Amino acid sequence: MSATGVPAEVVVVGIGAEGFASLSPSSQSLVLEAPVLWGGSRHLGLVPPVSGQERVPWPSPLSSGLPSLLASYAGRRVVALASGDPLVSGIATTLLDLGVSVRVVPAVSSVALARARMGWSSSSHSVVTVVGRSISTVLRECAPGRRVLVLSSDASTPAAVAELLTSAGWGSSSMTVLGDLGSPSESSVSGVASSWSESAPALNVIALEVAGSGLASWAPGLPDSAYENDGQLTKRDLRASALARLMPAPGQLLWDVGAGAGSVGIEWMRAHPTCRTIAIESNSERAARIARNASALGVPDLQVVEGRAPDALAGLPAPDAILIGGGATREGVLDICLAALKPGGRLVVHGVTLETETLLARAYADHGGALTRIGVETAEPIGTFSGWTPARAVTQWTWSLPTG
Structure with a gap:
């Protein structure tokens, strides 16, 4: 959404669990003098009645209803209420992303309060929000000895997180659920994920001290066994090579074209929480498998486009990097990918057939870049001895678009 058709300004006032009385005099005046007040039903109920004030609860679901709400108050000035710091996984961030002029008056965030209670x-x-998101996002942050604050969606989140951690090999992690932080009814309960049975209030933050033997590395080249697959998997040594060149x-955004099990796109997203992937896969079973792998490895926001390149590439946002793991010889695929890259973008193409190798040799001659042939051998039993078993050699063409 552009900035047209939105309020002239939205002043977002943070309010803690202790309610209206905790606001500064200036913040109280902003709220009481506002002709229009937006907020959740709970927040609106904390404010004393004001004659003539229009109070509007957030639409549900928020994502689909918010544009209409913004358009209804186009050009006007509005005050909105939010929990704690509205820029910590809050409505202020959402409004800014929609092009709204926002002024933020924060209160102490739940993150700051949780940190103070834990002495961290x-x-x-790290801080992970699962408000409106899959709880599997937590898994990317897990490693032995790591501390994580999880911003919960509701009272059911702690039990769901405990189950997730246990199933992923982190069942011995310590959990402290901090409820209603900053209010007179503030609470704290602790336990271990594998035996978690505590109830929780609707407003809670989970403090995790991670322990166990789950998958922890952010380096490229996770074990092949980490992926559910039908054989269409970029093996770990080739995957590490590709990601080193995709950078x-x-x-930044990656197109993973002919994604197979989705391993390269998943590890691209594991590299940093803001990295994004669109995986393009024509096989419906594999497309579903990619989504399962992404969730299991802590990057559930990976986008899967079920379709065949080049047609499936139409209308996708321009990428910073592209892997063509399959389908490079299909007419138009390579040309469209070359044209789609942003300045400074990187392209990696893999080929195992003579036809693809011929295509890549021609692309190397026409465009430059780097052409590499990768062969991997692993030691395996031969009777009572061991010997080298080669995998199929892969030709890898790498090319970068200049920045200027």
């Missing part, structure tokens, strides 16, 4: 410095932990960077 700001540099000693994932914060905020």
Whole structure:
């Protein structure tokens, strides 16, 4: 959405669990003098009645209803209520992303309160929100000894997180659920994920101290066994080589064309929480498998497009990097991918057939880049001895678009 058809300004006032009385006098005045007040039903109920004030609860679901709400108040000034710091997984961020002029008056965030209760410095932990998102996002942050604050969606989140951790090999992790932070009814309960049975209030933050033997590495080239697959999998040594050349960077987008099991796109997203992937796969069973693998490895926001390139590439946002893991010889695929890259973009193409190798040799002659042949051999039993078993050699063409 562009900035047209939206309020002239939305002042977002953070309010803690302790309610209206905790606001500063200036924040109280902003709220009480607002002709229009937006917020969740709980937040609106914390404000004393004001004659003539229009109070509007957030639409449900928010994502689909918010554009209409914004358009209804186009050109006007509105005050909105939000929990704690509205820029910590809050409505202010959503409004800014929609092109709204936003002024934020924060309260103490639930993250700051949880950190204070646990005695954790700001540099000693990561923060993950599962508000409106899959809880499997937590898995990307898990490693032995790591601390994680999880911003819960509701009272059911702690039990769901405990089950997730246990199923992923992190069942011995310590969990502390901090409820209604900053309010008179504030609570704290602790336990271990594998035996978690505690109830929780609707407003809670989960403090995790991770322990166990789950998959923890952010380096490229996870074990092949980490992926559900039908054989269409970029093996770990080739995957590590491809990702080294694709060079994932914060905020960047990868097209994984002919994604198979989705391994390259998944590890691209595991490299940084803001990395994004669109996996293009024509086989419906594989497309569903990619989504399952992405969720199991902590990057459930990976987007799967079921379709065949080049037609399935039409209308996709321009990528910063592209892997063509299959289908490079299909007419138009390589040309469209070359044209789609942003300045400074990187392209990696893999081929195992003579036809694809011929195509890549021609592309190398026409465009330059780097052409590499990769062969991997692994030691396997031969009777009572061991010997080298070669995998099929792969030709890899790498090309980068200049930045200027």
